[in-house]
Amino acid sequence: MNCFDWQNRASDYLDGALPTPQREEADEHLSQCQDCLDRYRHYRILVDTLSSQPRSSLPVPIRRAPMSAPLPRRGISFLRGLQWSRLPWHLRTPLEGLALLSVVFSVISAAPRIREFYQRRLARDPGGLDPSFEDFTLTGSEHVLTSPPSPVAGTSSAEAEAFPHSTIKAPGQIMGGDESAGPLDDDSAPDGPDKTRAAAPEIRVGDSEIWRFILKTDNPAEMRGHIVRLLTDLGVPPSTVREAGIEVPGGIEFDLIVPQGIIPDIKRKLQGLAPPAPREFAKTPASETFTWYKSKSRTPVPKHRSRLVIWISQI
Amino acid sequence: MNFSRLFPNSTASESIEPIVRQYGDLLFDLCQSVLWSSREAQHAFRSLLKGLQRSRGARGFQDYERACILRFACDQLRGRDARHPRRRSASEQLELDSALGVPQRLGRFEGYFQRLPLEDQLLLLLRDKYGISFAEIAVILGTPEGSLKVRRQQALRALEDWIWGIRS
Numbered sequence: 001m002n003c004f005d006w007q008n009r010a011s012d013y014l015d016g017a018l019p020t021p022q023r024e025e026a027d028e029h030l031s032q033c034q035d036c037l038d039r040y041r042h043y044r045i046l047v048d049t050l051s052s053q054p055r056s057s058l059p060v061p062i063r064r065a066p067m068s069a070p071l072p073r074r075g076i077s078f079l080r081g082l083q084w085s086r087l088p089w090h091l092r093t094p095l096e097g098l099a100l101l102s103v104v105f106s107v108i109s110a111a112p113r114i115r116e117f118y119q120r121r122l123a124r125d126p127g128g129l130d131p132s133f134e135d136f137t138l139t140g141s142e143h144v145l146t147s148p149p150s151p152v153a154g155t156s157s158a159e160a161e162a163f164p165h166s167t168i169k170a171p172g173q174i175m176g177g178d179e180s181a182g183p184l185d186d187d188s189a190p191d192g193p194d195k196t197r198a199a200a201p202e203i204r205v206g207d208s209e210i211w212r213f214i215l216k217t218d219n220p221a222e223m224r225g226h227i228v229r230l231l232t233d234l235g236v237p238p239s240t241v242r243e244a245g246i247e248v249p250g251g252i253e254f255d256l257i258v259p260q261g262i263i264p265d266i267k268r269k270l271q272g273l274a275p276p277a278p279r280e281f282a283k284t285p286a287s288e289t290f291t292w293y294k295s296k297s298r299t300p301v302p303k304h305r306s307r308l309v310i311w312i313s314q315i
Numbered sequence: 316m317n318f319s320r321l322f323p324n325s326t327a328s329e330s331i332e333p334i335v336r337q338y339g340d341l342l343f344d345l346c347q348s349v350l351w352s353s354r355e356a357q358h359a360f361r362s363l364l365k366g367l368q369r370s371r372g373a374r375g376f377q378d379y380e381r382a383c384i385l386r387f388a389c390d391q392l393r394g395r396d397a398r399h400p401r402r403r404s405a406s407e408q409l410e411l412d413s414a415l416g417v418p419q420r421l422g423r424f425e426g427y428f429q430r431l432p433l434e435d436q437l438l439l440l441l442r443d444k445y446g447i448s449f450a451e452i453a454v455i456l457g458t459p460e461g462s463l464k465v466r467r468q469q470a471l472r473a474l475e476d477w478i479w480g481i482r483s
Contacts, residue, residue, distance in 0.1 A: 038479075050439055059357065071354075
């Protein structure tokens with residue numbers, strides 16, 4: 001008998017149920033094989049340990065009333081053993097479905113709020129305007145200045161020197177050579193009396209802004225030439241996109257990115273270029289030949305620059 | 316309609332009293348050895364009696380009564396283990412294996428015994444603790460005798476490896 005055979009018969013050998021010839025072979029093998037002998041001793045200890053274990057007796061209340069005796073509550077230990085996988089499928093599946101639906105609905109309902117938060121973050125960019133002023137159409141009144149003052153970012157003396165101002169005399173300009181003041185007695189000046197002498201410090205230019213200037217004239221082509229010379233004199237490079245203005249249905253449009261520092265000068269010069277309103281439209285809304293407003297740009301604008309849009313329309 | 320459930324003192328309930336009287340301790344000890352706690356064993360014992368009450372009916376088990384009752388009990392325990400498997404946690408396993416000497420490990424024999432699969436536990440309990448013959452165990456567990464002997468040897472070897480260490 002070898003070790004393999006002995007192990008196959010170990011159970012009967014432990015119980016003494018082996019036939020005599022096989023028992024003698026097993027005894028002989030154990031006398032020769034130390035491993036099997038140790039294993040037999042270990043098996044014997046294990047079997048003796050099992051047989052000597054105390055037996056639990058049935059509790060007396062259950063013995064007296066097996067079906068009606070109160071049973072101990074499972075309590076916390078039952079809850080500790082509760083696992084999701086142990087729940088029956090007809091409970092688990094609906095609960096999982098409800099959880100999934102609630103997650104989907106919460107994401108869908110949170111999306112507008114996330115977008116609103118993102119837009120507010122955009123509006124709070126350094127030097128940015130209050131988003132309530134977005135696309136706020138003004139005619140150069142004080143309302144713009146009553147907004148939270150945003151510092152003129154990017155305006156430096158060096159930049160101002162790079163774009164020297166020059167004198168421009170536009171036809172129809174009532175005032176004299178003082179370009180710092182707008183038309184004195186021109187009722188068509190859309191700015192209030194305070195704005196006729198608008199100077200650069202009165203308006204503040206910030207980042208990510210669009211400055212729109214709207215001029216009405218009876219000769220848009222001539223005004224176009226004046227504006228091109230104006231921009232060139234202010235130092236806008238000729239290679240700037242759309243400097244020369246493009247003709248669009250309804251008028252001529254200039255759309256370009258310029259340094260922030262020249263915006264006040266552009267405003268002042270354009271105000272000077274604006275022709276007086278025709279007599280028949282005096283003191284009417286159509287008498288405003290020059291209007292301007294600024295708004296927050298939704299598209300990114302390079303720092304220290306602003307987007308300039310000049311619109312020339314036919315009276 | 317089964318009126319026995321409406322009247323607990325009916326004949327059907329009286330039919331399980333002999334079972335409780337004769338095999339109550341054996342069944343309760345079997346439940347407690349497998350389920351680890353007296354509280355769970357009592358609950359299992361109650362559900363076992365209910366099952367016996369339903370299955371026995373008016374006629375009792377004439378032959379092989381103990382085998383049939385134990386077979387029913389083992390089926391109930393298998394179902395319970397399938398629904399709520401009881402396993403030692405990782406920390407408990409580490410504590411078992413951290414015992415330094417063989418005597419200490421023998422002192423934690425119950426923990427090693429509960430590591431065995433349920434079928435092996437039932438086999439060792441029925442054979443070595445209750446002294447039931449392999450022929451009767453074959454009826455109880457529904458396994459041939461030869462397979463039972465081999466499984467017993469394998470279970471003992473697994474316990475030996477855990478307690479005395481694995482040898483080549």
